[in-house]
Amino acid sequence: MVQPLHDVVGLGSAIVDIVALCDDDFIQKQGLDKGIMRLIDAEEATRLYSEMGPAVEVSGGTVPNSCVGIASLGGKAAFMGRTAKDQFGDVFGHDLRSIGVTFKNAPVEDGAPTGRCLILVTPDGERTMNTFLGANTELSSAELDPELIRDSTLLYLEGYAFDGPNAKQAFYDAANIARDAKTTVSLTLSDPFCVERHRQSFLDFIRSGVNLLFANHREVMALYETDDLTEACKLLRQDCPLAAVTRSEKGSWIMTPEKVIEIEAEPVERVVDTTGAGDLYAAGFLFGYARSHNLRDCGRLASIAAAEIISHIGPRPETSLAELAKAQNLL
């Protein structure tokens, strides 16, 4: 058997994060739903930005963050997505490639600018996200690289990307290429409101053959329209052969139809900014899974990566995740 070129190839939104600290009052005055991602248009992006305090810019996006996490663990990741030929597009491409993530899609000359997300971080470390999709709106099967998908151990898709009109078709096309090549198909549900926007589409897609699902407890309950997490997880285990359900500081559950493995959250001295926690959890799990670690160790790699990311501002690691994993004898 030939070794795949990449552990993971991802398809998702290309985003530059604009991160500002604020107090809870600001969230309330702006009428924002704390902890949630909402989509905004160019006009609202301009308005909200003008109200926000001084910010820092750092590359983001769910799948791109996970790709960087995989690279930081010593894995090989590739990203497929859509940026514009502008300064944020340069920044986004640089920050992926410079850590060794494969990113072949050329920035698009015309049309909407590179996507950005206005992220407001409150003193409790919670982040409230306001995303202007920009160039991501046009994400379609044109962004797919069939060879990359065939030469990867896993394909990783993000629920957020479902918001574009042609993205759903791209997901099915990518998953079909993956299945034909025996590439494992994984998906993250991204956000409870995202689940509400696409509930039936998500269920149909999962049942069409998603092998590995990432979700937090709120997203699983939204998916099955219930307030009962146990009931939601029971239904999920019927629909999906493997799922990782995260529960913030309570840790996570790794679930198969046969069993549930409980993983403790990695202790963190101070939660500074939770942006990217789920993305880096997925990074650790995907890397471990691609490298044939057992499910408990996949969960532990996930928790270590998530803990690093919430201890500082921004969704990209500031320390080598491989070193952190080695210190716990996981690599």
Add this chain to the structure above:
Amino acid sequence: MVQPLHDVVGLGSAIVDIVALCDDDFIQKQGLDKGIMRLIDAEEATRLYSEMGPAVEVSGGTVPNSCVGIASLGGKAAFMGRTAKDQFGDVFGHDLRSIGVTFKNAPVEDGAPTGRCLILVTPDGERTMNTFLGANTELSSAELDPELIRDSTLLYLEGYAFDGPNAKQAFYDAANIARDAKTTVSLTLSDPFCVERHRQSFLDFIRSGVNLLFANHREVMALYETDDLTEACKLLRQDCPLAAVTRSEKGSWIMTPEKVIEIEAEPVERVVDTTGAGDLYAAGFLFGYARSHNLRDCGRLASIAAAEIISHIGPRPETSLAELAKAQNLL
């Protein structure tokens, strides 16, 4: 007497910093002069960026950093400078205005993009800067707002801005407007290599009537072409009625023709990134001076502001400098 509208109005380069961590090997392999600012063209900016690791973007520039520091201390600052109508221009303008700094110059539609500085931070916290001036190259008297200068207690100019072909004239024009309105004229020498590029021009400009000069020990020695700091300071005290000479962790000297006041550096737990240390020192001093604090307290405000900035990545405060100053009974 009518109270001036602003404590300080500054003229300088508008820059977005692109900050990446690197090891000393990288600095050596790139043939860079550690701790120094060098000017680079668009081609070299693209080349070096492609070699650098993942980065974060944060607004910078000497005078803009000082303006933000003054605002964070509770003062009123205004900035005059040149950006382009692009995403970095948006970021730069936002980060000034959102903390309350007055910035009226509209971004320029045509020509070079907004200036950026590729900053490499080594494990010792030292920063090595590679500046693509971009739109700043065209800085001229057109950027001046005479009314702003007349309505400010101090005018603040940066040596770096001397690198543009029309900037020198803008400095003289700004200083002339200031002197007619009894606005105090202050200048920072910026960098020892900058002093070498413009030595005689700087001396001429200082002798034409700079009231307050900021420099570090290397810049003062470069200005007077001597390796003897005592000798250099003696000459400086003949040329300038008030000067603050910074000496990194050794603190600073505040010098008049009559006396020298020694100011200790504020202790810092860990030096993370020295970018902006001089800029924030100037911010604290300028604010104190504009508010008629005695020279020793001006120096202490300066040291407190500098200590905050070197304890994290980026040249803009992450904590209210006013709160830090209040905790030491300086406000």
